[in-house]
Amino acid sequence: MVGGFEYTLVGIADTQMDLGLLMEYHYDDRKRGATTPFDDDTFVGLRLTLNDMASTEFLAGVVMDNGSSGTISFVEASTRVGESIKLSVEARFYDNLPSFDPLSAVEQDDHILLNVAWYF
Numbered sequence: 216m217v218g219g220f221e222y223t224l225v226g227i228a229d230t231q232m233d234l235g236l237l238m239e240y241h242y243d244d245r246k247r248g249a250t251t252p253f254d255d256d257t258f259v260g261l262r263l264t265l266n267d268m269a270s271t272e273f274l275a276g277v278v279m280d281n282g283s284s285g286t287i288s289f290v291e292a293s294t295r296v297g298e299s300i301k302l303s304v305e306a307r308f309y310d311n312l313p314s315f316d317p318l319s320a321v322e323q324d325d326h327i328l329l330n331v332a333w334y335f
Contacts, residue, residue, distance in 0.1 A: 216242045219258070235262035237276065252317040255281045269295040285312040303330040 219239030227234045237260040241253035260276025271294040278287040288310070293303040306327040312319040 217253075221262070223262075231266040233264045233266060235264070237262060241278075253278070257281060271295075280312075280316070283311070283313045283316070285316055285318075286310045287318070299334045301330075301332045301334070303332070304328065305330075 217239055219237065221235050221237045224234045224236070226232070237258070239258040241251075241256040241258070243249035243251055243254040246254055256278050258276055258278045260274065263273040265271040272292065274289075274291040276289060280286070286309075288308045290306045291304070293301060295301050304327065306325075308325045309318060309322045312322045
């Protein structure tokens, strides 16, 4: 089961920017027998949309395991450059994942991805 919400603050600080507040709860009653690593986890995040001509957006959040101190943090951002190029960056960080967590195999695999897309 996953449930959550996003509440958007429109026109923050008297600008054209919007700020979304996000929260989700993930639950699987199979606990360690679950087929997903998100058996009892809480996600909180922020989405900032600049509402500019370049469609600039930022998304950041953290998934916290409620049964341990494990966390998965991420940041995503994108913007257009001109009419045919889009730049995106994505970063993921894994921390304190317990050995029984299905994601513990990737705990040392933090990554940052930069993507440049050209549309023609």
